[in-house]
Amino acid sequence: MSLTIQFYTMLSMVGMGAWVGAALDTYQRFLKRPRRNRWIVFVHDIVFWAVQAMFVFYVLLLVNEAELRFYVFVALVCGFAAYQSLLKTLYMAVLEAIIRTVVRTYRLLEMLVKILIIRPIVYLFQFLFTCILLLLQLLRTTSLLLYRLIVQLLLLIWKIILAPLRLIGVIVWKLLPNRVKIFVKKYAGILKKIQKVKGIVLKWWEYIKRWLGGPRK
Known part of the structure; x- marks a missing residue:
């Protein structure tokens, strides 16, 4: 040697x-x-x-x-x-500083996710559930025309509420690293299943809208 x-x-x-x-x-x-x-x-x-x-x-x-x-x-x-x-x-001081930074960043991200994503979704579902209950109650007391008007109003409210959520989703997607995007695209099988469920729901919704529109000519 x-x-x-x-x-x-x-x-x-x-x-x-x-x-x-x-x-x-x-x-x-x-x-x-x-x-x-x-x-x-x-x-x-x-x-x-x-x-x-x-x-x-x-x-x-x-x-x-x-x-x-x-x-x-x-x-x-x-x-x-x-x-x-x-x-x-020196190393222990740097290590403690890194740990504190990571913990604070995690808590901040957790708070942002709760405020910007989880809470709006929870409130949205609560609102929709309340509206559905109200619609069921109105079905017993109101006419079909008023019912259709309420449905259209709810659809408009849904689009208004959904617009900022879509904007937040687009911003978050653009901020994600490329590796995370590749991972999400690679394992997007769940999203495909959601799209299938969405297609089924839309089909039934079209059926309900045609039913509410009155008998076919």
Whole structure:
């Protein structure tokens, strides 16, 4: 093994030691060891150290074809110690900042979805359900002409309510990354089923409209 390869090996193992230290702190931060059962912690620990060992072995394989020497372990320990003494405080501060940012972003998106999508849909269905009940009640007391007028009014209200929802859907679709769009298009089988159901509903609606229009000539 040449001196250059030995130097690269030492340098890479120091870096991997620091990596293991950062990964261990990240693992401890998300595991919340006191709240977990012992057997869960035991399994997680085994998986964690197995993954770290594979990372170290892979880097060693790239650098010197996985030749183990005594200085490899010394370099790992030195990198780990350097991380603990020099970088741990800074890394933990950055990690906490990233976690807070992700949590706040998730909560903001959740609130926007509830306000802009879920609540309007819930209110819309409540409104439609109330209108249907009102129509059933009016069927008993009003004439067919008034009933048809109310149906047309409800269709107009439906289009007015649906327009901003469509606009929001178009804006959200344009803001989505291309990967998400490809995923949605690839697994759009559910949408096809919805289109079939929509076609059936429209067919029955046309049938009801013809029925309300009176007898055929």
